[in-house]
Structures are given as structure tokens and as C-alpha cells.
Amino acid sequence: MSAPRNTAGHALVHGWKWLDGFASFFGAVVGGFYKIPGTRPIKTLLHGTWPLGHPLHPMITDLTIGGYTATVAVDVLYLITREPGVGHAADVLIVASFLTSLLSIVSGLTDWNSTYSEERRTGMLHGLLMVVASLGFIASIWLRVAGAEQRDLAIAVGIVAWLVLIVSSYFGGEMVFGYGTEVNRQAWATPPTKWERLDLSESSLDDRKPVVVKAKSGYPVFVVKLDGTVYAMGNTCTHAGGPLNEGKWVGGDRCEIECPWHASRFCVKDAKVHGGPATFSEVRFEVRAAEGRIEVRAR
Template sequence: MLHRAVDRFLERQRWLEPLADFLQKIAAAIYKGTAGHALKSFLNGTWLGHPLHPVITDIPVGAWTLAILFDLIHLANRGSAVWIDGATLLVGVGVLAALGAWVTGYTDWSDTYDRERRFGIAHALLMSTALVLYIVSFFLRLPVAGHAFAIILSWIGYVLVITAAYLGGELVFNIGTGVNHHAWQTPPTEWTPALRESMLTEGKPQKADVDGTPIFFCKRGTSILAISNTCAHAGGPLNEGPLQGDVITCPWHGSRFDIRTGAVKGGPATVAQVRYETRVQAGQVEVRRAPDSLQPS
């Protein structure tokens, strides 16, 4: 299988590890503090409720694909400058969008480890090289429309883009980077016993597995609050993180959630936690997914 061969190849590239360490240290410095965390959440797509990076990536890929088509039409019909001018414009649009994709992708990648980190940095290196080629191609095209070397550079860049896109697909569909970690869970929709009320301590996070679904509990006076215990971002256990007021912070990457609503209060998470209704029957806490949960089942 191709993905296994790629996996083995990347695992042998030991030089990627120190480079990844260095780049992640830079990201940690950039996104340090309140302002840095807010910027990181924005680039992650927390405000959008969806990762921002894949929203942007379609633009350069689409623009550069059309640019190749326009180049080919120009080469077949040299009597018209419309097509090569259009290709130049598309290359420029792709470059601008790719810069945004680079920043958002780097931000998402800064929270990865091990195998996904290797795939991510290989993806980034290929895309960065392609971006440089397209930038050079764009400026070569300006004074001499249809410059042969500029066209060749953009075509080489496109091959790198397709290769990088394959690695990006592996990250999401094979490794599961950036996907909603609630997607495979089946939260109870009917009242289901979870734990004894006596197991709960005021203001202290508690986890219980309900039919295979980990649920976070916290007692607040006469109320018992419950949301998914699995962080939507990367699967971290919320009950092991610090609780400040009504906000729980994931111990893995620092995503923050409102334990009353499940809403995301800070990235890198972009998807809300499942919220559960609770009731006490004969000393037993029962739960069911709230109909108005911000995260549907």
C-alpha cells in the first residue's frame, strides 16, 4: 500500500525531528500569552466552528489548476494574450491564498506529535517549496507574459502541491488529525445510569463511562453538569485538566470549554462538546444527550 511505503519513508527521515522541534518552539513563542492564544484560536478556526486551514486550501489548488489549463490553451493558441494573462492572475491569487493556508496549517501543525507531526512537516515542506516556485513564476510572468521558464516553474510547483495534498489527505483520513473526536461516539439519547451521586464532590471534575462513552461530570450546588469528557480536538481527557469557574481546560493542547453548554471558549478546538441532561433517581445519576446540544450526535 502506498501510505505504508510513505509512512516508512518518512520514519527514516530523522532530520525532520530537530526541524520540527525548532518550528514548534517558534510557534509556542508566537502564541504565548493571552493575545497569542487569541490569535492561535482565530487561526485554528475556533470562531468558525470548523478548522480554517481546509477552508483556505481549496483556493490555491483551484487557482493553480486553472492556471495550468490557461497555460496549455495559450501554448496551443499563441495569437491571444488573454489566456496567459489569466494564468498570471490565477497564479497570483493562488499565492495570496497559499500564504493564508501556510499560516493556518502551521498553527494547526504546532499541536501535533510523532507520526502526524512527521506527515505534517513533510506536507508543509512540499507546500512551502511549491509556494516559492509559484512566487518566482508570478514575478517572471509579469514583464514577459508567457515566459517559458515561469510556466515550467509553476508546473513543477503543481506536482509538489498534488504530492503535498496527498500527505494532507493522509493526515486527516488515515491518521485522523483535526477531525471531530466525537464523531465515532454514540452518546445516550435515553436516560441511562452513569454513576452514584455520592461519587461527586462539589466543584471537582469526575469521569464516568456510559455505554462506552466517556462523560465529564461536575457538581455545582444542586445542579450536576455533564459534557463529553473526550476533547473534540484531539481526544484529550477533560477530567484531568484544570477547572476555573465554569471553564475546563484540556490537559493536552489547552482547548477550553464551558461545562454548562459545551461551547468552545478557546482553541485549538473548533467543535463544541456534547452536552448532557442529568437527573438523580434513587441516588443514581442518569444522563441523556441534550436535544439542544451544540454538538449533535
């Protein structure tokens, strides 16, 4: 959701409206897929919400980028030594890297589809460059299979694809470090860690009608009464900062609140994230009533 004015990526991308056409196309494909009933667990898995509790895409891309980089290094070694065994090692590396890239691509597209505006445009550039690099690696694999006499050409194509991959990776890093995509929105929060009395009376709470109350530090606390018990957690969605008190109730026992921005789900009883794109749980609070007022303390 952010649009920083202080990054190299912004200086390059903010005027490149032509990327928006590609973004519309890929957005329709990815969004359309996740509208198919039963695909929500796939989405939650590819974001990394479950079982990792951490974004999946940056973990897998380490394998992909590292694998392709190792391929180039071993290919260069082959050019120096002309040892067939070294060439075969490079072949194994490039195929393994390509296989990991398939997971990198689908997890990246899944994360990207919950972005907007310039952040989305930068992500599209990152993705398109990855498509070009992947086509280069496929061509390199195909040339290796075609015969030993094509190996030098295969290596040259692989090196060009790797250079495109490195440029693409720069924009992938820009997404996280420049725009804050998928960064935990509770990372810099200052929830009260000692008992703090909120400006909220227990009697004013209605069942399943959440309210947001600011702590002394300004930290917004989500408070709700659920079947007679009061629960509290952070109100700022860990995915991109959506206001959870404006969400809707979902889930079999209606204890999950769904973020109004991109539909991440949090269980208000334990503050755990139950559905992506968020991958981090909310800050959980202990709750007690004193003199009719609600007091909270972060766990």
C-alpha cells in the same frame, strides 16, 4: 497523536528522522508566537474554532490548490492559443492563489503545532514541500512581471511548482485520513440518547471536582457540580482525545475546563468549545437526579 502502521505515508516517513530538526525549528517559531500574550484569539481563529466551528485549513487549501490547478490549466491554454488575454487571466489566478496560500500556511502551521511524533513528522514533510512549491510559484510570478519574453519559462516553473504542490497535498491528506489530525474524536462515540442511570450519587459530587463515569456502552461521561448545579458532557476531547476530567478550570467565571493535552477549552454548562485547537464542541447531556443517583441523556 496516532502512528498508524497501515498507510503509505507511514512506510515512507517513519524512518525520516531528519525531518525532526525542521520540526523543532518551526515548532519553536509557532509555539513562541502563541506564547505572546493576546495571541489566543488568533489561534482560535486560525484553527477554525471560531467563528467556523470547523477546521479552517482544509477549507482554505481547497481554494489554494484549486486556484493553482486552474492557473496551470489556463497557462496550457495560453501555450496553445498565445492569446494575451488568456495569459493575463493566468496571472490573476496565480496571484489570487498565492494570497490564499498565505492563510493556508499560517492555519496549517497552527494546526500542525498540536501534533506529535510521526504525525508531526509527516506534517513537516507536507509543510516543507509546500514551502518549495510556494517558492516556485513566487518565481513564476516574478518571471511574469519581468516581461512577456519570460512567460514560457514562468509557465514551466509554475507547472513544476504545481507538481510539488500535488505531492505535498498527498501528505496533507495523509494527516487527516491516515493520522486523524483534527478529526472529531466524538465522531464514532456512542453516548446514551435515552435516560441512563450512572454509577454515581449526587451527594458524592464536590463543587468543581469533575468525575468521569462510564455509560453502559463504555462511553466516558464528564460530570461536575458547579455552584450547586450538576452538568455533564463528553469527557474525550474532540481535538485529539485528551481526558477533560484531568483539565484545569479557566475563564472569568471558571466554568471552562482546559484540556490537559493542548489546552482546548470547553464550557461545561453548554459543552461548547471556547478555544482551539479543538473545533468541535463536546457532546452535551441533560442531567437529572433520581433516587439520589445521576441520570444523563445526550441532547
